[in-house]
Amino acid sequence: MNGEAIEVIQEVAAETQAGRLIFPEVVRRLLEVGVESYFIDFATGSETFYFENSGTYSETMTLPLNAIAEEFSKEDLVAAIRGAQSDAVRYPEFVRLATVAGVIGYWAFLTGKKVTYFGRKGEQHTEVFPQ
Numbered sequence: 311m312n313g314e315a316i317e318v319i320q321e322v323a324a325e326t327q328a329g330r331l332i333f334p335e336v337v338r339r340l341l342e343v344g345v346e347s348y349f350i351d352f353a354t355g356s357e358t359f360y361f362e363n364s365g366t367y368s369e370t371m372t373l374p375l376n377a378i379a380e381e382f383s384k385e386d387l388v389a390a391i392r393g394a395q396s397d398a399v400r401y402p403e404f405v406r407l408a409t410v411a412g413v414i415g416y417w418a419f420l421t422g423k424k425v426t427y428f429g430r431k432g433e434q435h436t437e438v439f440p441q
Contacts, residue, residue: 315343316367319359327373329400337420337439347422351415352378352405362421373402375409382412382429391437 322339325331340348340359348359355375358368390407393399399407408416408427416427423439 315345315361318343319345319367320369323357323369324372326401327371329402331401332397333394337418341420345420347417347419349415349417352409353414373405376406378409378414378430379412380430382431382433384411384433384435386411387413387427387435388437395440 318339322331322336326336344362345359346362348357350357350371352375355371355373356368357371358366360366387408390399390404390411393407394401394404412429412433413427414430416425418425424436425439426434426436428434
């Protein structure tokens with residue numbers, strides 16, 4: 311991990327939370343600086359990025375977060391994911407829809423090409439990157 315990687319992560323996080331980036335661009339830019347995965351925690355409003363060399367970098371989200379629903383709705387989450395995949399939904403709206411669907415956080419495995427979403431009671435949904 312170096313200063314350039316942290317700068318790219320900060321830029322990507324800011325642009326994503328402002329609704330200016332789509333997920334494939336986020337993945338491309340983070341992979342280019344050696345990020346292999348990242349974890350978003352809606353309960354604490356934090357993001358942690360994991361590098362190929364076992365380093366980590368964390369920061370606080372700037373996006374205002376809603377209360378997380380107690381019940382996990384896989385159907386509502388998948389609808390939000392499909393909206394993001396079609397670019398009908400950008401990240402600020404995706405976060406709102408995900409928390410309404412009971413998502414407390416998610417882990418994006420960039421090198422593994424999948425994202426696992428977690429509910430408050432341990433529920434999970436794994437989404438493989440579209441081809």
